[in-house]
Amino acid sequence: MKKDNIAPFFAVLQAANPTPETELEYSTPFELLAAVLLSAQATDVGVNKATRKLYPVANTPQAILDLGVEGLEGYIKTIGLYRSKAKHLIEACRMLVERHGGEVPRTRAELEALPGVGRKTANVVLNVAFGEPTMAVDTHIFRVSNRTGLAPGKTPLEVELKLEKRVPPEYRLHAHHWLILHGRYVCIARKPQCWQCAVAAYCDFKPKTPTPGAG
Known part of the structure; x- marks a missing residue:
């Protein structure tokens, strides 16, 4: 992913979900x-x-x-x-x-x-x-970071360190949540749903998955 595309990529994810949260339930x-x-x-x-x-x-x-x-x-x-x-x-x-x-x-x-x-x-x-801008790289983030070209790496640690360098500071606090949710519901493992992906224009993945039934 070109550096110029990273900020717009996260801006779109932020606009769709300004304050993303973990789906784990907790109170402390x-x-x-x-x-x-x-x-x-x-x-x-x-x-x-x-x-x-x-x-x-x-x-x-x-x-x-x-x-x-x-x-x-x-x-x-x-x-x-x-x-x-x-x-x-x-x-x-x-x-x-x-x-x-x-x-x-x-x-x-x-x-x-x-x-x-x-x-x-x-x-x-x-x-x-505790509100630290850390990157918790799970299978979803690892896949999305590599597939999109955002932060390609062969290990979770390599991806984490690249994300820390490439994600603009204003998006770091919520970046790992946006990437997890994107990987869980849109950029899924077997067949990414490119036809309904809001950030497809910034993503390096090719060929994009066509709309089901198209053509």
Whole structure:
């Protein structure tokens, strides 16, 4: 994607959705952290179904610790990889209680030190809970960044670093949400819906997917 096309690309996405939000349901930084940890290789819809039952019972590190691994598993067993996620979340809660007074830390290094929390999860928490202009590169952002030519790269980290350089400052806070939603609903994996894409004019992907039934 030509540099001159990047600002208009984001301007169109912003006009369509001025204040994009995560589709994970949460009311505190800890609820967000737990939801993102549970969302690896799972859908936001599936995670929300589980946390709607879990959070009214336990929505703090100490409360989840008190459930224990087996107790926690009972609430999240509908989510993929729930056994390993339960262990990670319990250990993360233990560390939050012992090292951070039960509060979610606000630095990447401290977040990434928590079991089950990688760079992407840390970036989501920093962005959504604390307003940092981070780029949490998931499969949708990785695909959209490469397909459009916005920030091509062979690894999520390479794409993240390119996005930080190429996205204009005024769009950085919400950029990862716009890209996730665009990848989830328009620039989908198997067949991008180019015929109804608002930013197709700025995208390098060729040939564009034709309108179904056309011709």
